[in-house]
Amino acid sequence: xxxxxxxxxxxxRRISQRGIATRERILEAANRLxxxxxVNATTLDDVREASQTSKSQLYHHFADKQELVRELVKYRxxxxxxxxxxxxxxxxxxxxxxxxxxALVQANSLNNGKYGCGLGSMAVELSDQDEQARAMxxxxxxxxxxxxxxxxHRMRDSGALREDADPEKLATGLMAALxxxxxxxxxxxxxxxxxxxxxxxxxxxxxxxLEPSGEPTR
Amino acid sequence: xxxxxxxxxxxxRRISQRGIATRERILEAANRLxxxxxVNATTLDDVREASQTSKSQLYHHFADKQELVRELVKYRxxxxxxxxxxxxxxxxxxxxxxxxxxALVQANSLNNGKYGCGLGSMAVELSDQDEQARAMxxxxxxxxxxxxxxxxHRMRDSGALREDADPEKLATGLMAALxxxxxxxxxxxxxxxxxxxxxxxxxxxxxxxLEPSGEPTR
DNA sequence: TCTTTCCGGGACTATTTGGTCCTCGCTGTG
DNA sequence: CACAGCGAGGACCAAATAGTCCCGGAAAGA
Numbered sequence: 001x002x003x004x005x006x007x008x009x010x011x012x013r014r015i016s017q018r019g020i021a022t023r024e025r026i027l028e029a030a031n032r033l034x035x036x037x038x039v040n041a042t043t044l045d046d047v048r049e050a051s052q053t054s055k056s057q058l059y060h061h062f063a064d065k066q067e068l069v070r071e072l073v074k075y076r077x078x079x080x081x082x083x084x085x086x087x088x089x090x091x092x093x094x095x096x097x098x099x100x101x102x103a104l105v106q107a108n109s110l111n112n113g114k115y116g117c118g119l120g121s122m123a124v125e126l127s128d129q130d131e132q133a134r135a136m137x138x139x140x141x142x143x144x145x146x147x148x149x150x151x152x153h154r155m156r157d158s159g160a161l162r163e164d165a166d167p168e169k170l171a172t173g174l175m176a177a178l179x180x181x182x183x184x185x186x187x188x189x190x191x192x193x194x195x196x197x198x199x200x201x202x203x204x205x206x207x208x209x210l211e212p213s214g215e216p217t218r
Numbered sequence: 219x220x221x222x223x224x225x226x227x228x229x230x231r232r233i234s235q236r237g238i239a240t241r242e243r244i245l246e247a248a249n250r251l252x253x254x255x256x257v258n259a260t261t262l263d264d265v266r267e268a269s270q271t272s273k274s275q276l277y278h279h280f281a282d283k284q285e286l287v288r289e290l291v292k293y294r295x296x297x298x299x300x301x302x303x304x305x306x307x308x309x310x311x312x313x314x315x316x317x318x319x320x321a322l323v324q325a326n327s328l329n330n331g332k333y334g335c336g337l338g339s340m341a342v343e344l345s346d347q348d349e350q351a352r353a354m355x356x357x358x359x360x361x362x363x364x365x366x367x368x369x370x371h372r373m374r375d376s377g378a379l380r381e382d383a384d385p386e387k388l389a390t391g392l393m394a395a396l397x398x399x400x401x402x403x404x405x406x407x408x409x410x411x412x413x414x415x416x417x418x419x420x421x422x423x424x425x426x427x428l429e430p431s432g433e434p435t436r
Numbered sequence: 437t438c439t440t441t442c443c444g445g446g447a448c449t450a451t452t453t454g455g456t457c458c459t460c461g462c463t464g465t466g
Numbered sequence: 467c468a469c470a471g472c473g474a475g476g477a478c479c480a481a482a483t484a485g486t487c488c489c490g491g492a493a494a495g496a
Contacts, residue, residue, distance in 0.1 A: 176399045
């Protein structure tokens, strides 16, 4: 924020390939570090060292730590949404939802449930601290939810889902189960709670299927 | 530190009424501040000022900030469990679960979804930072879950719940929905997602009821 | 009452960390 | 080839914050 507000066409800010790469390196390093340590527990010196840059570069590309964090919220949000689009954009059946679930569980099990969701943890840490970040995160969650509910709408339109199913509520419930699952899995250092939570949400969605294909997952 | 390293059983640190009160005041203040600002964003000076004590008292009662935080984890865990016992210990029917849900939603709606769950937010902030705190929080979540699953067991034993219902899994799912609901509600500054999430979990439990009393809530 | 023990207050220190600034050197262009 | 502009490096500064220490005074026991 603060970059694209006026942007006089003639007075173009620097556009160097190197500069762009540096900025990217900083964001990438901040993303990595703040994912495992949390936002507040990560210092700018950590970021500087991990990104192989210098203090002046940090402050050349970002006004202060708050702005860096906000940009990270955008950055990470874009990453997550991109990943989720891949898994949800073509969603048309319940089995697609199961595949989506499996991918998330598998990814999280790689670190034994640690670290949780990149967006969720930021939401907890920043919501009571940076109103702007909170708003962006809320927006991102909404977009994420829409990806899911759009898929459910398609399922309903194609007759897979009953008419009385409410895609928006189902999507919200699924996301809450996912976030809560991440949280409990992180606390327990064990993916199991996340699996149980997601299975509950899927079971709930399944109860709205018109023709119960296959058998209950449990 | 330096006090309890040897700790001969006879040489008990004298505990005076005043001292206990001071310690309690510190914990209470830390609890309040760290609930709204988060653990890492709260300084010891904040705690000192809010608790009307002094630096030396902080370090008299707690070795360092980390220990204070760990004690806070215990303190808050005890508070939450006490509250939850009140609502869950006598749980014997689905309507009791609905009452429990309503109480949580109402409490959270008082601050428009802000702040989230005292335990959940600590779990997110501390899990990747303080192994001991993480373990205690995980333990507390487990106890909390047991309160729920015990209630579900009672429901199953009394014939309200079907035999094939798995109280442990249902309890985990319900807790995940609760935590995820807290998280999304906090990000959105709106209780709605929490309600939807809890309703989903309750609906799921309801699908295991033997005699569907009443009609689906939605 | 006298003494010891512990609580209370707050000044002080050291360290961490966010943020500033000056200099050097690369790179592309007239 | 020279110059302008931008990126890189890192020393440096200031504020915040965790942690130390000493002294005064109240309370409990001899």
